[in-house]
Amino acid sequence: MQFGEENLWKATLANRFEGSVAPHNDIFDVIVIGGGFTGLSAALHIALSGKTVCVLEAKTIGHGGSGRNVGYVNAGLWTPPDEVEEILGKEVGIRLNAELANGPETVFDLIEKHQIQCDAVRQATLHxxxxxxxxxxxxxxxxxxxxxxxxxxxxDRKETCEKIGSERFVGALWDPRAGTIHPLAYAQGLARAAHQAGAVILEHAPAQSVRRENGRWSVNLPSGSVSAEKLIQATNAYGIEGARKNEFIPVYYFQFATEPLSDTHRRRILAGGEGCWDCATVMSSFRLDGEGRLLIGAVGNLNGFGGRIHKAWAKRKMASLFPELAGVDFAYSWCGRIAFTSDHLPRVVYLGENAISIFGYSGRGISPGTVFGKCAADWVMEGSQDAFPIPIANSHHEPFIATKSLYYEFGAVATHFISNRVVGF
Structure with missing residues (x-):
């Protein structure tokens, strides 16, 4: 049985941005490959600076992880800040922690400035x-x-249970800097704002080959080619043919969503609008969308061998958290791919002269993607690797990719299978 085609965000998108299907012009200052949070943030800030920029999206805007996201606008990374500084060194770690701590501010400022309609709710998150x-x-x-x-x-337990509307938890870390959005609507809003600023946005424009010719980067498309002085590859976990592949561990994350809950349930369940995730080894998340649908998600591939196990787990998890919802059916299911790195830190890698690739958010795409996209625009203007809060590396090697990816999936399937066998988890 196949899941993953009834994407809530796609089904509830109110105002789809229509990109062009063929290039208006074949010569630009910058080419951006990838129409997700990073690429669109880069394109918007580049266009606002006065440079010409073309975004190449193989499918439609937000088709990849940006349109399959949980929708949490979080501060920082999964990796705790002390560990970030230990891995990167004090100076670099402090800068990365500080810039990503302000990530939600960057996102919500863009939403307000460009009037992006994406159900933005800045009511904190609960870990x-x-x-x-x-x-x-x-x-x-x-x-x-x-x-x-x-x-x-x-x-404490009492306040956590009151905020969530569930008796399952003993405590939570509350972060008021954070919030939730409709992630696909946010990506589409960035595309619209970039287009209004002068960026050319191409949809259904897969990059078939990328090469350096006569001091410029040239990208072949099904309907012609485009060239530019600088190139930004912003495909993250959704790679492209004909270009250097990002090395990352592909990890899948699925989600299920109900129809809108009743007013009675909405007054009790997450009444404050916080987005939540847990501390489990196989992490899961739950939140309400703008119309009161409950979303339950976790690590796992719905379209893999464990799809049925993951769905059974989601039903039991919902009933465990909120017994009043036992028996409620899911109306939507979808799945996305995450680019993990071994240390869960993002990477910026040189692809050649005046070309970079940005990837590896490890499940924290919205705030870091937006911030790193803005940094990429600074890199275009300044030509310096200091534009990013981390050094631009000449390469990145991720060992045992297939083994690690299977490890995550087998772990998720095994955990959810065992959970399904335990009454009330």
């Missing part, structure tokens, strides 16, 4: 724990965030 072990992890994250001046709070 929740069902166990005392998980609560210790949250305490550590809280201490690290407080040391950096973050306005976070560690909630």
């Amino acid at each position: 929740c724990s069902e166990t005392q072990h998980g609560l210790k992890q949250l305490q550590s994250r809280y201490d690290q965030q407080i040391a950096r001046g973050a306005p976070v709070r560690l909630l």
Whole structure:
């Protein structure tokens, strides 16, 4: 049985951006490959700077991970800030932590400035724990965030249960900088704003080959070619043919969504509008969308061998969290691919002279993607790797990619299978 074609975000998109299907002009200052958060943020900021820019999207705007996202606008990365600084070194780590801590501000400022209609709700997120072990992890994250001046709070069991409307949790880390959006509508809004600023946005324009000729980058398309002085590859987990492939661990994340809940349920379940995720080894998430649908998601591939197991888990998980929803059917199901790196940190890699690739958000695409897209625009203008909060590397090698990808999927299937066998988890 195949899942993943009834994408809630695609089904509820109110105002689709229509890109061009053929290039208006074949010569630009910058070519951006990939119409997701990173590429569109880059294109918008490049166009606002006065440079000519062309975005090449193989499918439609937001077709990849940007349109399959959970929709959390979070501050920072999955990797705790102390660990970020340990991996990257103090100076670089401090800069990356600081810039991504302000990531939600960048996103919500763009939404307001360009009047992007994407159900933006800045009502915080909750990183929740069902166990005392998980609560210790949250305490550590809280201490690290407080040391950096973050306005976070560690909630006790009572306040956590009141906010979520569930008795399952012993505590949560509350972050008021964060919020939720309709991710596909946000991507489409970025495309519309970039187009209005002068960017050329091409849909159904797969890059068939990329080469350097006479000091410029040339990209062949099914209907011609485009060239530019600089090239930004922003495909993240959705690679392209005919170009250097990003090295990352492909990890899948699925989601299910109900029809809108009743007013009675909405007054009790996540009444404040927070987005939530847990501390489990195989992470899961849950939130409401703008019309009150409940979304349940977790690591796993719906279209793989464990699809039925993942769906059964989602039904039981929903009933475990919110017993009043036992028996409620899902109306939507979809799945997306995430570009993991071993240390869960993003990468910027040179593809050649005046060409870079940006990838590896490891499940934190919206804020970091928007920030790194803006940094890419600064790189175009300044020509310096200091435009990014991390150094631009000459290469990135990710060992044992297939083995690690299978490890994540087998782990998710096994965890969900075992959970399905345990009454009430």
